[in-house]
Amino acid sequence: MAALINVPAKAKRGDIIEIRTLTSHIMETGFRHTADGQLVPRDIITSFTCRYNGTEVFRADLFPAIAANPYLSFFTIAKESGKFEFEWIGDNGYSSTASASITVE
Amino acid sequence: MPTTRRQFLSLAGSATVAGTIPIVTLRPLEATPAMLTAAIRNVVGEAQIRTGKVKLDIPPLVENGNTVPMTVSVASPMTANDYVKSIHVFNEKNPQPNIGNFHLNPSSGRAQVSTRIRLADTQKVVAIARLSDDTFWQVATEIVVTLAACTEEMN
Amino acid sequence: MTLWRAIMVAALVAAAPALLAGEIPPDARRSGYTFMGPDTRAMQDDDTSNPGMLFVLDGEALWGKKTGAAGKACADCHGDARGSMKGVAARYPAFDKALARPVTLDQRINLCRADHQQATPLPYESRDLLALSAFVAHQSRGVAITAGDDPALKPFVAQGRDLFMQREGQLNLACTNCHDDNFDRRLAGAPITQAQPTGYPLYRLEWQTLGSLERRLRSCMSGVRAQAYDYGAPELVALELYLMSRARGLPMETPAVRP
Numbered sequence: 090m091a092a093l094i095n096v097p098a099k100a101k102r103g104d105i106i107e108i109r110t111l112t113s114h115i116m117e118t119g120f121r122h123t124a125d126g127q128l129v130p131r132d133i134i135t136s137f138t139c140r141y142n143g144t145e146v147f148r149a150d151l152f153p154a155i156a157a158n159p160y161l162s163f164f165t166i167a168k169e170s171g172k173f174e175f176e177w178i179g180d181n182g183y184s185s186t187a188s189a190s191i192t193v194e
Numbered sequence: 195m196p197t198t199r200r201q202f203l204s205l206a207g208s209a210t211v212a213g214t215i216p217i218v219t220l221r222p223l224e225a226t227p228a229m230l231t232a233a234i235r236n237v238v239g240e241a242q243i244r245t246g247k248v249k250l251d252i253p254p255l256v257e258n259g260n261t262v263p264m265t266v267s268v269a270s271p272m273t274a275n276d277y278v279k280s281i282h283v284f285n286e287k288n289p290q291p292n293i294g295n296f297h298l299n300p301s302s303g304r305a306q307v308s309t310r311i312r313l314a315d316t317q318k319v320v321a322i323a324r325l326s327d328d329t330f331w332q333v334a335t336e337i338v339v340t341l342a343a344c345t346e347e348m349n
Numbered sequence: 350m351t352l353w354r355a356i357m358v359a360a361l362v363a364a365a366p367a368l369l370a371g372e373i374p375p376d377a378r379r380s381g382y383t384f385m386g387p388d389t390r391a392m393q394d395d396d397t398s399n400p401g402m403l404f405v406l407d408g409e410a411l412w413g414k415k416t417g418a419a420g421k422a423c424a425d426c427h428g429d430a431r432g433s434m435k436g437v438a439a440r441y442p443a444f445d446k447a448l449a450r451p452v453t454l455d456q457r458i459n460l461c462r463a464d465h466q467q468a469t470p471l472p473y474e475s476r477d478l479l480a481l482s483a484f485v486a487h488q489s490r491g492v493a494i495t496a497g498d499d500p501a502l503k504p505f506v507a508q509g510r511d512l513f514m515q516r517e518g519q520l521n522l523a524c525t526n527c528h529d530d531n532f533d534r535r536l537a538g539a540p541i542t543q544a545q546p547t548g549y550p551l552y553r554l555e556w557q558t559l560g561s562l563e564r565r566l567r568s569c570m571s572g573v574r575a576q577a578y579d580y581g582a583p584e585l586v587a588l589e590l591y592l593m594s595r596a597r598g599l600p601m602e603t604p605a606v607r608p
Contacts, residue, residue, distance in 0.1 A: 091406035095397035105303035113403045116557075118312075120289040147302065150295040154288050154312045156261040157557035158400040162308035166301050253388045257539075257608035261554035263388045340538025 094175065096189040100167035108139065108147075109162045112177055112185065118153035134159055134179035142171040167193045230284055233291035234322065237282050238330045243322060247331040248281075250321045259313040259339040266296075268305035268323040268331070278305035279324045287317035313339050372529060373543055378599055381542040381607055384533075389554065393606035401483060401552035401604025404476075404559045408484025411477060417468025423481075426465060430488050438486035439494045439601050442590045444501040451505050451590050454482050455561060456581065473580035479559045483550045486603035494547065494601060497594025509591025512584055518575030524588075539608065545596040546589070548605020559604065562589050 095109040112134070119131025131153065139147040146165045159177075175187045234243070251265040268278045277300045283293040296307045305323070313319070316339045322332045382390060396402050412423045412430055427433040442451040445460070452460065458481050459470040471478035497506045513524040527536065528544035535541065549562040556564075563585050567577040578584045 091403045091410075093397050093402055093406070109397050111398065111400060111403060113407070118289070141301075146299065148297040149307075149309075152292040152294060153290055154285060154293040156310040156312050156554075158403060160308070160310045160398060160400070162265075162398075163296070163298075164302050164304040164306060166303040168301070253386055255386065255538075257386050257389055258554035260557050263392065 092175070092177075092185065092187045094173075094187050094189045096173055096191055097167075098190070099192045099194065102167060102169075102193050104167045105164050106167050106191075107162060107164055108173065109160070110137075110139075110175055110187070111158060111160045112187075113158055114177070114179065114183075116151075116153065116155055116157045116159065120153065132180050132183075134177045134183065136178045137161060138176045138178075139163070139165075140174045140176075141165060142169065143174075167191065169193050227286060230286050230291045230318075230320070233284050234282075234320065237295070238322065238324075241328070241330050243330045243332050245332055247325075248321050248323045248333040250283075250319060250333050250335045252319065252335065252337050254338070256313065256337060256339045259315070259341070262311050262313050262337070262339075263308070264311050264319075265306065265308040266321045266323075267307075268325075270305045270323075270325065272298075272300055272303055272305055274300045275326065277302070277326045279326055279328075281305070281307055282322045282324070283311075284320045284322070285311075285313060285317055286319070288312065288314045293319070313337055315339055373532075373595075375598055378545060378596060379532075379543055380545055380547045380599055380602065380605075382548075382602065382605065384540045384542045385606075385608060389606055389608055393548075393602070399552070399604060399606055401550075401559055401606060404480045404483040404550070404552075405487045405604055407476070408480035408482070408487075411481050412484055417462060417466035419465065419467040421466050423461070430485065434485045434488035436489050436492045438482075438489040438603065439492040440496050440498075442496060442502075442505075442586055442593065444499045444505075450583065451502055451586055453563070453581075453586055453589055454485060455563075456586075458482060458485070474561060474564055479550050479561065482561070483559060483604050486550065486601065489601040490603055491600050493598050494593055494596045497590055497597070502590060502594075505587050506591050506594050508584075509587035509589070509594075512588050513591055513595075518570065518573035520573040522573045524569070544592060545599055546592045547596055547599050548602035548607070550603065551605040551607055554606070554608050562592070 092110065092112040097106050100106050114134050115132060116134065117129055117132040119129070121129045123129060133153055133155070134151050137149045137151065137159070138145060147163045149161060151159060170191060170193045173189045173191065177185045247269045249267045252262060256262050266281050266283060268281065270276065270278045272278065278298050280298065281296040284291050285293055293311050294309060298305055316337065318334055318336050320332060320334045322330055324330055382393065391398070393399055415422045438454055441454040441457070445452045455473065455478055458478060462468040462470060516523045524544065527541050532541050532543045546562045550559045552559050563580050566585055566588055570577040
């Protein structure tokens with residue numbers, strides 16, 4: 090399943106950069122019923138973490154009120170060239186990762 | 195002239211304002227359902243919550259409650275000594291009061307987060323920021339959600 | 350008032366003799382995009398915030414993946430989709446000579462799977478079928494719609510038009526009553542659009558997923574309390590064909606985002 094990551098490829102040292110992430114997930118609330126009355130069990134992403142060269146720069150706890158295919162946009166200061174790593178963790182042992190590189194001048 | 199029902203209600207309303215026996219009770223603006231209050235207390239504890247610093251951007255007329263773009267920003271210099279530790283967003287009428295917790299730090303540079311949320315109905319959304327000095331600031335906004343004309347049954 | 354209306358109608362007929370009463374002239378055709386608020390438009394405009402692009406990415410992976418008993422990928426026959434698939438979706442549904450009827454893009458993908466990949470058909474509205482058709486249709490983004498131009502399709506376009514004009518369901522409404530006669534007005538809180546299918550498969554905020562035009566048509570039918578046609582039914586294909594021919598000239602937007 091795909092994820093879309095938007096990190097600027099290049100930035101000046103000290104720039105505040107925006108990071109946007111979008112990932113595939115149904116985010117089933119656990120409050121819906123099927124036509125025959127069965128409760129659809131909850132299946133959501135519960136946690137998102139962004140690390141910049143190994144250091145956590147942003148973290149989010151998500152709840153059923155987050156729409157399907159979770160979108161998150163946040164900011165960080167470009168400090169050095171390297172790698173952003175993204176991790177989504179959820180119900181039923183769900184885990185997915187993505188990464189993006191940045192060159193800081 | 196006999197008093198009509200409508201006139202009676204409007205009289206009763208003004209009587210409330212005048213401070214006599216309240217016949218028509220209007221829910222006070224700061225009233226929050228117990229679940230919302232409990233969820234907020236779970237995050238802030240007994241700390242005082244002040245109004246201000248936090249801005250909540252949601253379209254004035256939501257086109258579909260299933261996917262609502264939302265941006266929360268906090269007025270903060272985001273320096274090592276004065277920054278936003280976390281932003282917490284809550285709702286009033288979904289089955290569950292929490293929407294998201296977002297953890298920031300001085301290297302965030304800007305205290306602003308965007309996501310897409312679900313709003314089951316027209317309701318109040320509350321965003322609370324915890325600053326580095328452990329003070330809490332909030333904003334509450336009433337969001338109008340239009341219901342789609344034709345919805346499908348779940349299949 | 351009656352006289353004024355008569356003059357208006359006369360003027361319309363004089364200006365566009367080929368146009369049938371109640372139909373939208375080409376220069377007045379508008380994508381559903383123009384009926385949306387700025388936030389939903391922004392979601393479609395930026396590929397990194399458009400959730401439909403997640404399906405396009407999945408479709409790209411499927412395009413290159415060998416499948417079925419023949420062990421062939423779409424790419425093994427069609428090569429780079431950016432060239433080979435450009436403009437294809439703007440011509441669908443297209444006439445299939447062997448079947449002697451129009452087939453939708455979804456049906457074409459499954460025909461390809463059966464004939465060339467010896468693979469089982471993908472179910473309607475399954476993630477893989479939506480992803481593949483989104484990836485193929487995305488190659489036509491910006492290309493003007495020309496579906497229905499093939500003369501062999503003429504009777505099927507006419508059938509679709511008849512269905513569009515036919516009242517149905519407990520509400521006794523035809524598609525035309527809302528989408529030709531009352532677009533720009535509102536139904537409950539939602540704006541009524543012209544029903545121009547420019548961006549399918551598209552991401553509907555209501556669905557929180559990608560969906561086909563057939564899914565949309567079926568939900569309109571349950572909206573007027575009519576019995577919806579089954580996926581792939583000749584009536585749905587004819588309606589899809591008429592709608593695409595009615596949107597002639599509008600650019601493809603796949604994957605569009607709609608409320």
